[in-house]
Amino acid sequence: MIERKDEISTLRHLLRRHPVVGITGARQVGKTTLARTLVSQMNSPGEYFDLENHEDLARLDDPMLALKNLRGLIVIDEIQRYPGLFSVLRVLADRPGRPAHFLILGSASPHLLRQSSETLAGRIIYRELKGFSLDEIGIKNYNRLWLRGGFPRSYLARSHSDSEEWRSAFIQTFLERDIPQLGITISSRTLRRFWTMLSHYHGQVWNASEFARAFGVADTTVRNYLDLMTGVRVLDQLLPWHENILKRQIKSPKVYIADSGLLHRLLNLRTMQDLEGHPKIGASWEGFVINQLKRRLKARDEECFFWATHAGAELDLLVVRARTRLGFEIKRTSSPKLTRSMRSAITDLKLSSLDVIHAGERTFALAENVRAVSIKQMWHEIKPLL
Numbered sequence: 263m264i265e266r267k268d269e270i271s272t273l274r275h276l277l278r279r280h281p282v283v284g285i286t287g288a289r290q291v292g293k294t295t296l297a298r299t300l301v302s303q304m305n306s307p308g309e310y311f312d313l314e315n316h317e318d319l320a321r322l323d324d325p326m327l328a329l330k331n332l333r334g335l336i337v338i339d340e341i342q343r344y345p346g347l348f349s350v351l352r353v354l355a356d357r358p359g360r361p362a363h364f365l366i367l368g369s370a371s372p373h374l375l376r377q378s379s380e381t382l383a384g385r386i387i388y389r390e391l392k393g394f395s396l397d398e399i400g401i402k403n404y405n406r407l408w409l410r411g412g413f414p415r416s417y418l419a420r421s422h423s424d425s426e427e428w429r430s431a432f433i434q435t436f437l438e439r440d441i442p443q444l445g446i447t448i449s450s451r452t453l454r455r456f457w458t459m460l461s462h463y464h465g466q467v468w469n470a471s472e473f474a475r476a477f478g479v480a481d482t483t484v485r486n487y488l489d490l491m492t493g494v495r496v497l498d499q500l501l502p503w504h505e506n507i508l509k510r511q512i513k514s515p516k517v518y519i520a521d522s523g524l525l526h527r528l529l530n531l532r533t534m535q536d537l538e539g540h541p542k543i544g545a546s547w548e549g550f551v552i553n554q555l556k557r558r559l560k561a562r563d564e565e566c567f568f569w570a571t572h573a574g575a576e577l578d579l580l581v582v583r584a585r586t587r588l589g590f591e592i593k594r595t596s597s598p599k600l601t602r603s604m605r606s607a608i609t610d611l612k613l614s615s616l617d618v619i620h621a622g623e624r625t626f627a628l629a630e631n632v633r634a635v636s637i638k639q640m641w642h643e644i645k646p647l648l
Contacts, residue, residue, distance in 0.1 A: 281355035282364045287391035288495040308335035313343040325350045339367045355385040371493040411523020429527040461528035465545030503567035510572040518549040548592040560646040575606040589616040596622030
């Protein structure tokens, strides 16, 4: 077991400030383990409800009666199975003195979790839990994290074959059981085909027309599939940045499979040797590094973009917070060089700095405010945003 100290600390901080805290994230990413660890460390009494447990579900048959007299930290796991609970939590969260705080866990975005008009606006804050980070597993294990992905059971499996078996089972149960539980009626076969097709477009700009032709449906339908899979945290969309410059710019998002281990399973890549010989290796590494960069910077999704022009200039990751603009290029090489495209990005986007994350051993300067940063030193060289 890998202890996730930063996540525990963040949850403690959020619970001190908000009556309801929601942990979202893909299935099996470690939400339950994290919540149980937090409960075990609390000095005050608490209660745990797992809504996949029929006994706990029965205890909440009358939720107001079951919850109103409880004190301390109340954890409700798999809350998407009981969407009507949000209206009860609103009443309980507004009580004077706040006798209880609520930690709710759900395997989807806040929008999909609600499934009702009740939003708990002003009462709840959400924290998305992702898979393991480089900081949690140690940089010496980064190839294993890249190959297997960050799901705890996949990463910690005894062998690559055990890890692959777990990911195969995850994909099947996710499509056949978890998706229908959210009230989504799209067939598992259609979503499996869509997910697999997207794995071959990992790291590319979204082209709705191409996917629509392949599925024989309207552009809006495949866009709905894309947003759905993003909402259940198995896809990431990196939005395009538009600058007021005299250049034609790309205006569709880039799409990534959210977890590198799931990407490799969908592409049927079992070992590092398989990955090394596959044409998607560069895109796989790019998505993995971008994920880790966002974690290190503590950047929100709405602060992260890519930038590209029709003339060929591009930037893999642009992070914008207030007046700070940080640029990142991802190069799977040991000897990155300053390119014309990078110079264009620095000038057109008015970057505060540009870091080129590479697979070599050393970090060194490429130009003024431009560094080549080794992935092995990324956690030390790059600081979280203020």
